[in-house]
Amino acid sequence: MSDIINLTLSALINKIKKKELSSQEITKAYIARAEKSKDLNTYITTDFENAIEKAKKFDEKGNFDYKLPGVPLAVKDLFCTNNLKTTAGSKILSNFIPSYESTVTQHLWDEGAILLGKLNCDEFAMGSSNETSFFGNVESPVGKKIVPGGSSGGSASALAAKLTPATIGTDTGGSIRQPASFTGTVGLKPTYGSCSRYGIVAFASSLDQAGPMTQDVSDAALILDVISKYDNKDSTSVNFKRGDYFKSLSSNIKGKKIGIPKEYRVDGMPKEIESLWQDGITLLKKLGAKIIDISLPHTKYALPAYYIVAPAEASSNLARYDGVKYGYRSEGENLISMYENTRSEGFGDEVKRRIMIGTYVLSSGYYDAYYLKAQKIRRLIKNDFDDAYKSVDAILTPSTPSSAFKIGDKTDDPVSMYLNDIFTVPVNLSGLPAISIPAGKDKNNYPLGLQLIGKAFEEQNLLDISYSMEKELNFKNNLQDWWIK
Amino acid sequence: MIKNKEYLIKRGSSEYEVIIGLEVHAQVLSKSKLFSDSPTNFGAEPNTQVSLVDAAFPGMLPVINEFCIKQAVKTGIGLNAAINKKSIFDRKNYFYADLPQGYQISQYKDPIVGEGSILLDLPDGEKKVGIERLHLEQDAGKSIHDIDPQNTLVDLNRSGVALMEIVSKPDLRSPDEVNLYIKKLRSIMRYLGTCDGNMQEGSLRADVNVSIRKTGDKKLGTRCEIKNVNSIKFMQMAIEYEANRQADILEEGGSIDQETRLFDTKKNETRSMRSKEDAHDYRYFPDPDLLPLELTDDFISKIKKEIPELPDEKKKRFVDKFKLTPYEANILVSDIETSKYFEDVIKNSDIKLATNWITGELFALLNDRNLEISESPISSKNLSTLINLIKDGTISGKIAKTVFEIMVNESKDPQSIIEEKGLKQQSDPKEIEKIVDDVIKENPKNVELFKSGKDKLFGFFVGQVMKKTDGKANPKLVNDILKKKLN
Numbered sequence: 001m002s003d004i005i006n007l008t009l010s011a012l013i014n015k016i017k018k019k020e021l022s023s024q025e026i027t028k029a030y031i032a033r034a035e036k037s038k039d040l041n042t043y044i045t046t047d048f049e050n051a052i053e054k055a056k057k058f059d060e061k062g063n064f065d066y067k068l069p070g071v072p073l074a075v076k077d078l079f080c081t082n083n084l085k086t087t088a089g090s091k092i093l094s095n096f097i098p099s100y101e102s103t104v105t106q107h108l109w110d111e112g113a114i115l116l117g118k119l120n121c122d123e124f125a126m127g128s129s130n131e132t133s134f135f136g137n138v139e140s141p142v143g144k145k146i147v148p149g150g151s152s153g154g155s156a157s158a159l160a161a162k163l164t165p166a167t168i169g170t171d172t173g174g175s176i177r178q179p180a181s182f183t184g185t186v187g188l189k190p191t192y193g194s195c196s197r198y199g200i201v202a203f204a205s206s207l208d209q210a211g212p213m214t215q216d217v218s219d220a221a222l223i224l225d226v227i228s229k230y231d232n233k234d235s236t237s238v239n240f241k242r243g244d245y246f247k248s249l250s251s252n253i254k255g256k257k258i259g260i261p262k263e264y265r266v267d268g269m270p271k272e273i274e275s276l277w278q279d280g281i282t283l284l285k286k287l288g289a290k291i292i293d294i295s296l297p298h299t300k301y302a303l304p305a306y307y308i309v310a311p312a313e314a315s316s317n318l319a320r321y322d323g324v325k326y327g328y329r330s331e332g333e334n335l336i337s338m339y340e341n342t343r344s345e346g347f348g349d350e351v352k353r354r355i356m357i358g359t360y361v362l363s364s365g366y367y368d369a370y371y372l373k374a375q376k377i378r379r380l381i382k383n384d385f386d387d388a389y390k391s392v393d394a395i396l397t398p399s400t401p402s403s404a405f406k407i408g409d410k411t412d413d414p415v416s417m418y419l420n421d422i423f424t425v426p427v428n429l430s431g432l433p434a435i436s437i438p439a440g441k442d443k444n445n446y447p448l449g450l451q452l453i454g455k456a457f458e459e460q461n462l463l464d465i466s467y468s469m470e471k472e473l474n475f476k477n478n479l480q481d482w483w484i485k
Numbered sequence: 486m487i488k489n490k491e492y493l494i495k496r497g498s499s500e501y502e503v504i505i506g507l508e509v510h511a512q513v514l515s516k517s518k519l520f521s522d523s524p525t526n527f528g529a530e531p532n533t534q535v536s537l538v539d540a541a542f543p544g545m546l547p548v549i550n551e552f553c554i555k556q557a558v559k560t561g562i563g564l565n566a567a568i569n570k571k572s573i574f575d576r577k578n579y580f581y582a583d584l585p586q587g588y589q590i591s592q593y594k595d596p597i598v599g600e601g602s603i604l605l606d607l608p609d610g611e612k613k614v615g616i617e618r619l620h621l622e623q624d625a626g627k628s629i630h631d632i633d634p635q636n637t638l639v640d641l642n643r644s645g646v647a648l649m650e651i652v653s654k655p656d657l658r659s660p661d662e663v664n665l666y667i668k669k670l671r672s673i674m675r676y677l678g679t680c681d682g683n684m685q686e687g688s689l690r691a692d693v694n695v696s697i698r699k700t701g702d703k704k705l706g707t708r709c710e711i712k713n714v715n716s717i718k719f720m721q722m723a724i725e726y727e728a729n730r731q732a733d734i735l736e737e738g739g740s741i742d743q744e745t746r747l748f749d750t751k752k753n754e755t756r757s758m759r760s761k762e763d764a765h766d767y768r769y770f771p772d773p774d775l776l777p778l779e780l781t782d783d784f785i786s787k788i789k790k791e792i793p794e795l796p797d798e799k800k801k802r803f804v805d806k807f808k809l810t811p812y813e814a815n816i817l818v819s820d821i822e823t824s825k826y827f828e829d830v831i832k833n834s835d836i837k838l839a840t841n842w843i844t845g846e847l848f849a850l851l852n853d854r855n856l857e858i859s860e861s862p863i864s865s866k867n868l869s870t871l872i873n874l875i876k877d878g879t880i881s882g883k884i885a886k887t888v889f890e891i892m893v894n895e896s897k898d899p900q901s902i903i904e905e906k907g908l909k910q911q912s913d914p915k916e917i918e919k920i921v922d923d924v925i926k927e928n929p930k931n932v933e934l935f936k937s938g939k940d941k942l943f944g945f946f947v948g949q950v951m952k953k954t955d956g957k958a959n960p961k962l963v964n965d966i967l968k969k970k971l972n
Contacts, residue, residue: 088543098543313773316768316770
């Protein structure tokens, strides 16, 4: 059993294809471990019985040519799953069972994957520590009372704790890359428009993007192959020629030009992050890449612009949760009081905070000063990247300005929480792809990640560079299974 | 009809001019909704035309229906308007039970159609009314308050249906001009097939902006917006009431508050709904689920090729080619179905007679029975036959009216009615001569009186002949023979 859960996704698939392992054996192994790992609070909803049933069916007459043949997977609870409760980590959707499937998860099942259940996340993906979930905070397996990051905290924690061989998350301002960085796993945010947003509970539509969270880079390529597809149900989906990411993986990066943006050397950045970054640079040189100093001059405006654009869109996206049609309702004397009761009781503090910020920045009289200006900054930030990409193929930065922090440390200080996204949000504002790979540890032995930012639709390039680095870094989490009961 | 300059509100020595602008909401004629593939059938069972997108389920996304875009562009071309190659869909945010998304997808700063114009035919000449813009937006659902005493029920069938909001410039000056404007707009859209213009079903409704100013003043007065009026009659009544209300206020030295008002059709008055201070802040911003809409020249020119002959051109052709008076032409082109009917009839029959019969007998009949011309009990083919029977002397105009009535009630063709009922005109001179002889023989006294100079008695003899022939005798022959015999 312990062999199974220690295999990467691609290793598991090999064993299934060679019939050395059955889907049932694998599925049961992960379920057994999840049952003993409840203290991490990674799952909001489990679907274990169905999963075993599906695994049995797969073993009887499954198609072994599938990309994910009989592989059990748990996914972030932001993806709508047909017939299975989908909460987005919120009380307001705590009783919501969709009658439809998100495009991205449908692609997983179409390639033979089996749903284990739905993983905890920050409420409506708003958070950087998985502490805003109505279903409680998630603990990271990397250390007791340590946050797994957010908003895909349940996904990162479950992946690092080996409760699922791989998973998918969503990334609006760093929600895949930051938790990956905090848990010693790989997280890829694809180019905006690569993976369909259809059926994903929306946070900020112009920034949201689903992506793989995996144990290593080749697993990320494998999942990306499955989920990156054009979808005419999402008007922002882009019909570009996708690569054959997994098959094309190459660790030869000789001559690739990597940019190092000076603006990411922020004040108060811990020494260990600085040296992690330096080590990354040294490693890339060793691998034959050319290091080029670049400037992304508008970087410092990215975070404030993000915290205007994202809440603005969210304030509108979340208007549909009004107690009228589905989800939680708290009765009132009239329509207005029903709205007020439902939304006051149904949303948590962070969500309310962002709805208020968003409503404010879109209000007449403030629109030009905030929303419009933020959109202009967004264009400038995109231009910065475009300029940089005239001379480099990818950009290397730390994933986060610090390692994972203690649960409760930042809950009273939203701004310091928001600062955690400082290296990840410019990527979302520009629609670019980026990956976080585990690259080292801090003094407490908590993982640290490096981020590679690529050109739009050039995920293959990003995967190749991180694949070659990963081989040399040889990162190991070495978790002690302290949470197992 | 009141002439445009004559519609003034008088108070003591003051005269006020009424300034009106309309925001017409016209439902796009389309099988499916603006951003989903749900059907748009009117009168379906509540909540049976609703998709997950229309009901705003989590994660559902709008996808533009290209046909609706085409319809809007077509309408824009019909309004002689500029088509904007780039337009943007915005979210208009507000909470209401029948607005599932919590916002309406509409177009705010960058509409699909820009400035254009509509030509009105006023009794004293043509008037050009400016169009400010046309934009696309989704309709909301319907809140029903009068079925359940405890609860409001919501029907989402209309939720997401495509509407064109057509905004006029404040160029209208009287209720009559509003009537003509709506009718012309409706006519153009029906010609184009972009809106069925059915006001009973709510396919066409309008917000009416009304302000007044003293005659001669250049500056516009403060306006009030009367929301969601769904018939021309109500629009006219609302304007009449509102203009007078505003005049009363100004005359007493007061000032008009800019506000949104509702027209109470039962009490025939407008009532304040919300003031400017209470106006919603809709927090418009570009919908991030939809990319800016960009139209290619090719797309627009293809649509241009599909534009049919519109009422103004058709009117000109009817006047030039068929020698109709502008008045007659106007009547015949105002509705596309009428113009088609007319052109069908005149394919094989006399234009003058056809014009008279359609605008006379047929319109009277349709009016009487409250029918559209498409529902006419008399087909264009049968009317054409009837006219030819008059023209070639088979029946008289008078008999034709009888035949027309029978055609309405028995829906038969005129030829067989005439044969069955023996209504054919007697045009055999020998037969008529025989009857004339009989009449002369039977009325010796009157013959004497006539011959002694009482000319008026000629009518009496004609009447007697007609009586004996049940009105079927050819009147011209009767006249000729009588004259010959009596002189």
